[in-house]
Amino acid sequence: MNSKIKDHRSKIILVVGARPNIMKAAPIYAEMMRRADEFAVKIVHTGQHYDTSMSDAFFDDLGLPEPDHHLGVGSASHTVQTAKIMLAFEPIVIEERPDWVIVVGDVNSTAACALVCAKLGVKVAHVEAGLRSGDRTMPEEINRIVTDSIADLLLTPSEDADENLKREGIPAEKIRFVGNVMIDSLLQNLKRSEFSNIREDIGLQDRDYAVLTLHRPSNVDARETLEPLIDALIEIGEQMPVIFPVHPRTRAKITEFGLESRIDGSGLRLIEPLGYLDFLRLYSGAGFVMTDSGGLQEETTALGIPCLTIRENTERPITVEMGTNQVVGTEPERLKQAVLKLISGSGDSSGAKIPPLWDGKTAERICDALY
Ligand code: UD1
16 A cells, blocks of 8 residues: 555544444444545454453454454453553554544443543544433443543434433534444344354244343342342243353353252253354344343344343333334343233234334444544
8 A cells, every 4th residue: 555545544443342342343344444545444452351252253253353452451340440441552542643543332441442532632433322221320321421421423323312412411513323333234244144053053943932141230140130030031931942142241140149950951041152143143033032231122123023121221212112122121020921922922013113224334424424
């Protein structure tokens, strides 16, 4: 590349830290590579997630190269993890002198890296800005508020997010409604996921099973909450197999509370966390999904698959208003009732729609917004 062109390119650092960042960063990276005459992009991985199944498998599935910088931060308390990310990220920003740092989502890595940029006076763009659950006991809610209050450009997935930001006093010129970038990954990979044999490997019939994910500290860290939920899920498993790829945090708690023996042999089937393509293949064939994840509420809406969210609130209300999502809370009885309704056909979500700009072109709009 001749040096004259290089001088004019926008220098970008794209940050990933945890599993749900990777499917949001991948389409942005791909779009910047397509527009390599405009952008010179480097990937920084903080190392917040480090297990192969939580990180490397996603890089491989989504075609991301090795990160240019790996901070190797690992697990710790939220404060220590956030502080370690900041300490390791600052020298990289000073060395690379980017025009923009892009942070995605709401994990500790998102807030930590945004804060470093704000202190150094480097412009930061937040992808998935403006989501609010209204629940400040959620670590992600604090990360969202902190990141949005200091970001220079707020790229929102839905118009309710624009409204939240304006209500918090963020000037309208900093806000761009670009759509949901995770749906870019979903649409790009749906066909590819058909090569996965995960359904056959587990021995599943199309739609004759449910998929579960559960990892929020508020659901899994205390025995009083996790145990009754697991009991309800075992009961639900008597109606229909429930396939449960288990997050490492949840796996550790199930072991600590001695819940394995009652799960063994039940319809609640624990499996290891899956890569992006296998997981997409799995939930896209499910009768319904139960989850406390943020992203899966959106992915099921995009595919028209009923979703029961095991939380008291959601920062993604559009998935309820337009999509297939129902926020059923963490009370086991309510969850069981909602499942019964779905299985009997009275919880039909056939009227659901795809929200505006969840069209697979969000990465293009993000790149356009960076001028
Ligand atoms: C983080 C995000 C959450 C996101 C989730 C997706 C924050 C505050 N939370 O939560 O929003 O939905 O990722 O997975 O950033 N662990 C491993 N291997 C790993 C990573 C974690 O074993 O690769 C275990 C460790 O015991 C660790 C625990 O999981 O202490 C929690 O990890 P952490 O990164 O603190 O948060 P998550 O619960 O994964």
